[in-house]
Amino acid sequence: MFGWEFPPHNSGGLGVACFGLTRALAGLGVNVIFVMPRRSEIPNPHCKILFAEDEEGKVALKEIDSLLSPYLTGEEYEEVRKLIGGGSSYAHSLMKEVLRYAKKARGIAAKSDCDVIHAHDWLSFPAGMEAKKITGKPLIAHVHATEFDRTGGTGVNKAVFDIEKKGMEAADRVVTVSEFTKKIVHEKYGIPEKKIDVVHNGIDETDYIRGDVSPLALSKLRDQGNKIVLFVGRITLQKGPDYFVRVAKKVVEHYPKVLFVVAGSGDMEWKMIQEVAYQGIADKFMFAGFLRGKELDEVYKISDLYIMPSVSEPFGITPLESLMHGTPALVSKQSGVSEVVTHVLRADFWDIDDMADKVLSILQNDVLKFTLSRQGNKEVKNIDWKKAAQKCILLYSKL
Secondary structure, three states, X not given: OEOOOEOOEOOOHHHHHHHHHHHHHHHOXXXXXXXXXXXXXXXXXXXXXXXXOOOOOOEEEEEOOOOOOOOOOXXXXXXXXXXXXXXXXXXXXXXXXXXXXXXXXXXXXXXXXXXXXXXXXXXXXXXXXXXXXXXXXXXXXXXXXXXXXXXXXXXXXXXXXXXXXXXXXXXXXXXXXXXXXXXXHHHHHOOOHHHEEEOOXXXXXXXXXXXOOOOHHXXXXXXXXXXXXXXXXXXXXXXXXXXXXXXXXXXXXXXXXXXXXXXXXXXXXXXXXXXXXXXXXXXHEEEOOOOOHHHHHHHHHHOOEEEEOOOOEOOOOHHHXXXXXXXXXXXXXXXXXXXXXXXXXXXXXXXXXXXXXXXXXXXXXXXXXXXHHHHHHHHHXXXXXXXXXXXXXXXXXXX
């Protein structure tokens, strides 16, 4: 299996997904060799606790020296490479580095005894293709997001698109994380529907800390009668942070005792901060930066509502995390997660008025909030990674 990051060193949902899926596969008896392109410290005791059904464990982590990471653009790769210095072995461009990684992956595949090759997203598709060439084993291309999602459907990078298309064409099967993404893969990339399997992401209750401790600053604001509305995720075009600000502006006009908390980072963070100031609602916003673990759990738990206003979201694990903490969610209709949850509010990402109305309904109606919280929490406990792993195992067996 070729992936890009692994908790605790992850910058987004792709690492969380790889983590959850591999752990569930290991629990069902599958031996996984998980290949990452970048060196990172992952403590062995941590892995044993998470993966081992026996003392040896069933997930072997292998690392290749590379600068590749999820969500990386060509410009960002060049900046990172400059920091390393000209004497490094890394390629001069992102695309060449993807190919360099693929050659390295080929060597690992040649030395590994495997039955199936499973590659996650476009950066790893060339690695999966090389591994298939050298081993002759079947290849699964697992699509967590497409270039159309990352760019909001505008300004698609042709080089990235070409790699995605070649990887999916070369694969024996294509896995998408939702019917929403399956439609994009079929219509935009020309992949036959009969070649695509949908495997929704999941969530495991045991990963989330239970407790009543809340962030001190937010607790004080709550004690003063403020409601809290939360945004969690990368602050990028795909996630709709600009729509979140516009919704906040409308909500504040009708319900001033509210605080909007933004947990995340990304290339639109500064623009988002500027827009908040321009709209005159800076006193209603708190930018918490990238949060993980206990800190993120605490923010979920203290919030009254979580919003995911994504422009194009293949799945979206964060609403599941929110519901796991008993916090109601408002999700974009343009998301895969809306296919697996019933007890959430939904709106088109562009319909600011509708989203604002739904936010106000939660802030002003405790019965509605309680019902969505309780029913959503019950529902999400049945959306686990074991089901996703079972679908993958069935697919492995067929191949």
